[in-house]
Amino acid sequence: MQIPVTVMDPLNRFVTGLEKENFRVFEDKKEQVVTAFSSEDAPLSVGVVFDCSGSMGAKLEKSRQAVAQFFKTANPEDEFFLVQFNDRAELVQPFTTSLEQIQNRLTFTQSKGRTALLDAIYLALHQMKKGRNPRKALLVISDGGDNNSRYTEGEIKNLVREADVQIYAIGIFEPVSARGRTAEELNGPGLLSEIAEQTGGRQFPVENLNELPDIAAKIGIELRNQYLLGYSPANQQRDGKYRRVQVKLVQPRGLPPLRAFWRMGYYAPLQ
Numbered sequence: 001m002q003i004p005v006t007v008m009d010p011l012n013r014f015v016t017g018l019e020k021e022n023f024r025v026f027e028d029k030k031e032q033v034v035t036a037f038s039s040e041d042a043p044l045s046v047g048v049v050f051d052c053s054g055s056m057g058a059k060l061e062k063s064r065q066a067v068a069q070f071f072k073t074a075n076p077e078d079e080f081f082l083v084q085f086n087d088r089a090e091l092v093q094p095f096t097t098s099l100e101q102i103q104n105r106l107t108f109t110q111s112k113g114r115t116a117l118l119d120a121i122y123l124a125l126h127q128m129k130k131g132r133n134p135r136k137a138l139l140v141i142s143d144g145g146d147n148n149s150r151y152t153e154g155e156i157k158n159l160v161r162e163a164d165v166q167i168y169a170i171g172i173f174e175p176v177s178a179r180g181r182t183a184e185e186l187n188g189p190g191l192l193s194e195i196a197e198q199t200g201g202r203q204f205p206v207e208n209l210n211e212l213p214d215i216a217a218k219i220g221i222e223l224r225n226q227y228l229l230g231y232s233p234a235n236q237q238r239d240g241k242y243r244r245v246q247v248k249l250v251q252p253r254g255l256p257p258l259r260a261f262w263r264m265g266y267y268a269p270l271q
Contacts, residue, residue, distance in 0.1 A: 242267050
């Protein structure tokens with residue numbers, strides 16, 4: 001079992017240079033033996049899930065810039081695909097190592113229609129099965145909740161738990177004071193947060209569009225500064241049950257209190 005872990009200090013800076021001894025892993029509250037440990041930048045398979053619904057109009061340009069900034073952190077062996085969504089989700093560019101192909105596709109994006117966010121995440125997780133790198137992540141850029149999907153929240157949450165994919169979301173939300181927020185938009189931040197945190201990723205809310213590119217770059221850097229902890233689960237039963245994972249940091253001397261983010265669990269295999 002591989003668990004990617006991000007470690008932050010109180011000022012939200014990445015903490016690098018920790019050793020295997022700084023981590024303890026528990027599965028269903030029982031401590032596990034960490035057998036593999038690495039902190040190098042391993043190649044990624046990444047899906048970009050891009051909202052082009054009607055409400056995105058004025059936000060499209062900054063959202064494109066955000067993808068460009070995210071790509072600046074890429075590694076030559078990374079591969080990417082692009083899913084766009086409005087009324088429905090569409091795989092616009094299958095896996096490619098050419099960032100230009102994806103950026104060219106985004107150039108022609110137009111904003112219209114409703115928001116099939118859950119269907120887009122479903123499609124992206126399905127496409128990710130073709131990814132060839134062991135580390136997999138989705139970058140979701142969207143401005144609101146879902147109002148047009150066939151899949152339900154429950155179905156997507158289960159799928160996300162099963163998939164070994166870290167999900168990072170940039171939620172571009174109208175300020176709370178803005179009257180124009182629909183019920184879906186009000187639910188959007190909660191929905192994206194819940195989905196992302198399950199996987200060890202996070203959701204970054206944006207109210208000021210100018211912050212978008214910086215936040216995307218930060219996500220890219222976070223993916224490059226993770227620790228990978230590997231262990232063989234002590235519980236070898238193949239019962240298909242959900243196993244909760246907890247990572248505890250052994251605080252290094254002389255450093256301020258650190259926080260860890262990790263994937264919260266996985267389903268055991270059935271056969």
